[in-house]
Amino acid sequence: MQCLICHSMIRLSWTLSYLMMPQRSKTETICMACQKTFHEIDEASACPKCGRQQESQNVCKDCQKWQANGSYYYINHALYQYDEAMKAYMHAYKFQGDYQLRHVFDTKFSQFIKKFAVFDLIVALPIDKTTWTTRGFNQVLGLMGDLSNNEVLYMKRDRDEKRQSQKKRNERLQTGNHFYVDVECRQQIENKKILLIDDVYTTGRTLRHAAETLYRQGSDRVESVTLCR
């Protein structure tokens, strides 16, 4: 088996741990050296609102700002730190479009998502039509491995942007929010606890737009899980 990142051969050593957990060793997709470049977030010293790695468990500055203007409940959980190694990975996976690289994290990430079993629905953030014809895949769905997604959120096409001006005022206040819930899916999300899934939490803006959209359509509670923060 070749490491998906550095292409060196992954040596399956016949150590005790291999003999005890052969399945686990078989699913390694990257070598030890590459694994070490990524850093998991330690919940004990992460922001409880956005999952950012920091020194303490206090709410971080960014989240304090969000709290000041926001009126609804929303928190994010993240698995890895969004550091140099992770940025390089995202570049190769998402922007160069090397879809195989989803396997670097899909097992771990889907296991992480499964921890949030109290939620009724798992909803991956969608991508727009243009991305489908250029990138050809939704990077979030790729990372979710064998977990199934509930397709209730959609992305408005860029062209619709112009028509914004013709919309009602309260809709216009939502500028920049490109998400909508398909009419037929409304029942599915009403009074439900929804877990949004995304690849990266950067400013939190996109995820909050998605959460708002779901709340407006009657969801009971929305949280999110991202691969990195």
Added chain:
Amino acid sequence: MDKSEFFGRLVLMPRDWTNLETSFKKLPTMQIAETRVRCLRCHTWHDKQVVALPRNEFYCSACIQLGRVSTLENFVTLEEPNQFEILDTYLTWQGELTPSQKRCSEEVLRAFNLSQDHLLWAVTGAGKTEMLFPGINDALQTGKRVCLASPRVDVCLELFPRLQAAFQDVDIALLHGHQTDPYHYAQLTIATTHQLLRFYHAFDVLIIDEVDAFPYAQNAQLLYATKQAKKQTGMCLYLTATPGDILLKKVRQKQLGVSYLPQRFHGFPLPEIKTKLVFNWWKKVKNKRLPKALKTFLTNCQQAKRQFLVFVPHINQLAVVLKAINKEFPDLKLTTVFSADEHRLEKVQLMRDGRIAGLITTTILERGVTFPKIDVCVLGADDGTFSSSALVQIAGRVGRNPKRPTGTVLFICNGISRSIKQAQRQIKFVNHKAKEDAYAVSNLS
């Protein structure tokens, strides 16, 4: 996008892209077979499962650094029109060639003219680039599109200013992976061989430098890239100091013309390789004992105050060999270096300044890095990491200075490998050629 950017190029465009002009040719990006797909840019086969995208699309992961090829796109190309401005002067270089350089240079020019594939086999330090100038000049004057390609970025970077100085008025495009400048259409292009994959029937004259810098497997891909990049009526000139099996076979079968420049500019022969069989040399060194042959080699260097290079096959052997030598020769100042070494440049400089006696290394260092009067020892020369061309290059480090045109090249090995035999044979052959009438072009059999 300017139309000229499509001339002789494979440009990736969305599948639904259309242009009213009919001269634009759309080509498929991938060949779809039962269980596999093949990238039509780099020619790599992939398992469908591995490179599948959702919705029954596929992509190529092998050449993704050049921008992803997938079934979501088509290649779009325009036939190479040779639409170049006619200049008053092309070659502005005014240097002189030695008689044997001149002979090779004329043979190269003739191969360009006849559009026949050709091999220029010149020993390291023979002044290859200058020999190309008259031929390139002639090709440019007759409106041909010319490319000079090398597998190595550093070689391209070194060639660019030299060619620009020799052809001052000519627009030269430099293409490599670490670059941010956008591509532009030019009559003369310098590119890494990897970049050739983006061309399609573009060049009348394609010159490949250091063809054998890569092992055999990658060579097949390189030959494919070459075939794609040159026009069907075009030709290819291979430059090398150490031709590999593929090229030599073609020469023997008379599919490839050949020019030899067996002489170094100082006229002395290449030092021949001495081998010493030492069974289990690595075990000895690990136990901090040096093989007798290495001890003698180092003693000789030390007494004559000559600098030396000791090559080892693997990076993790460097420190072990250093320890063993330090124990046996505590007064000898030396250090280790490898290609990704953070302090590589500083260490090479120490060596150049004569502040250390020697380097233990895994790499032949940069081209152009020469130490005037050194001896060389290769530990484990039979290791698979040393190709025959690498071994010839290593031997070629010795005897470059006219003040000391000879030197010791010692291979310490468990056995005589095929690569060692080939390297010895090539050096003997070249030296024999040099002694012979240098003007005769003979076959290799």
